[in-house]
Amino acid sequence: xxxxxxxxxxxxxxxxxxxxxxxxxxxxxxxxxxxxxxxxxxxxxxxxxxxxxxxxxxxxxxx
Amino acid sequence: xxxxxxxxxxxxxxxxxxxxxxxxxxxxxxxxxxxxxxxxxxxxxxxxxxxxxxxxxxxxxxxxxxxxxxxxxxxxxxxxxxxxxxxxxxxxxxxxxxxxxxxxxxxxxxxxxxxxxxxxxxxxxxxxxxxxxxxxxxxxxxxxxxxxxxxxxxxxxxxxxxxxxxxxxxxxxxxxxxxxxxxxxxxxxxxxxxxxxxxxxxxxxxxxxxxxxxxxxxxxxxxxxxxxxxxxxxxxxxxxxx
Numbered sequence: 614x615x616x617x618x619x620x621x622x623x624x625x626x627x628x629x630x631x632x633x634x635x636x637x638x639x640x641x642x643x644x645x646x647x648x649x650x651x652x653x654x655x656x657x658x659x660x661x662x663x664x665x666x667x668x669x670x671x672x673x674x675x676x
Numbered sequence: 677x678x679x680x681x682x683x684x685x686x687x688x689x690x691x692x693x694x695x696x697x698x699x700x701x702x703x704x705x706x707x708x709x710x711x712x713x714x715x716x717x718x719x720x721x722x723x724x725x726x727x728x729x730x731x732x733x734x735x736x737x738x739x740x741x742x743x744x745x746x747x748x749x750x751x752x753x754x755x756x757x758x759x760x761x762x763x764x765x766x767x768x769x770x771x772x773x774x775x776x777x778x779x780x781x782x783x784x785x786x787x788x789x790x791x792x793x794x795x796x797x798x799x800x801x802x803x804x805x806x807x808x809x810x811x812x813x814x815x816x817x818x819x820x821x822x823x824x825x826x827x828x829x830x831x832x833x834x835x836x837x838x839x840x841x842x843x844x845x846x847x848x849x850x851x852x853x854x855x856x857x858x859x860x861x862x863x864x865x866x867x868x869x870x871x872x873x874x875x876x877x878x879x880x881x882x883x884x885x886x887x888x889x890x891x892x893x894x895x896x897x898x899x900x901x902x903x904x905x906x907x908x909x910x911x912x913x914x915x916x917x918x
Contacts, residue, residue, distance in 0.1 A: 665884075669917060671917070
């Protein structure tokens with residue numbers, strides 16, 4: 614009986630607190646749901662012509 | 677969509693290149709910032725009798741709302757080392773730059789600039805039109821002004837208006853690098869190129885816009901990014917890199 618009450622208590626607490634370690638909406642890789650901006654490091658020389666260089670992506674949005 | 681956007685930018689750019697109205701070479705002004713120079717470029721003189729091309733004798737500007745009129749200082753120049761400033765209750769209402777008539781050329785071949793310093797009011801994302809009065813005179817023309825031709829630059833640049841007001845566009849005060857703004861007013865998509873002409877890129881969420889056509893072209897190619905095609909609304913949070 615006491616074991617059953619413990620299991621119930623853990624279940625209720627778990628439901629109340631949620632699980633913040635997992636992304637709310639995992640993508641195909643199951644690791645992150647943050648909008649991903651596929652910029653590339655411009656490096657030296659010519660800027661990229663097929664995607665944005667990361668220095669033109671605002672803080673928090675770049676990968 | 678991307679192609680149509682590029683075409684629209686090209687189309688919008690053509691009139692600015694093809695016309696020779698009074699320009700604003702000082703560019704975008706910043707809201708609520710003191711000590712800004714505002715310069716007007718006088719791209720041509722006036723048409724005289726019989727198709728004669730006349731040189732410019734004087735330029736007078738009227739200081740409009742949106743400019744802190746108590747902060748205005750006229751800048752002397754080769755055009756006029758002593759511009760005439762008219763005040764009312766401590767506020768500058770007009771400035772007039774006049775040349776020595778002896779310096780007039782016999783053709784309309786010169787470009788002139790006039791400048792004043794001012795604080796722009798806290799009116800980001802507004803367009804401030806100025807009214808300019810340009811007076812031209814033939815070389816050796818009547819000193820009393822009988823031969824003068826006066827052109828008043830006023831009104832919108834639409835409907836075939838041949839002498840529209842030069843317009844100063846006002847952006848929020850900003851620094852080089854990244855700037856985060858929460859908009860206090862809506863901005864139509866068609867005006868982004870006017871208010872962010874000197875920015876590298878503008879972001880709202882994962883949508884972006886750049887006045888630089890090369891950057892604008894790669895926005896749509898970048899995974900996770902789309903071209904900013906809608907209007908900006910009051911309350912929107914945007915990131916702008918200058």
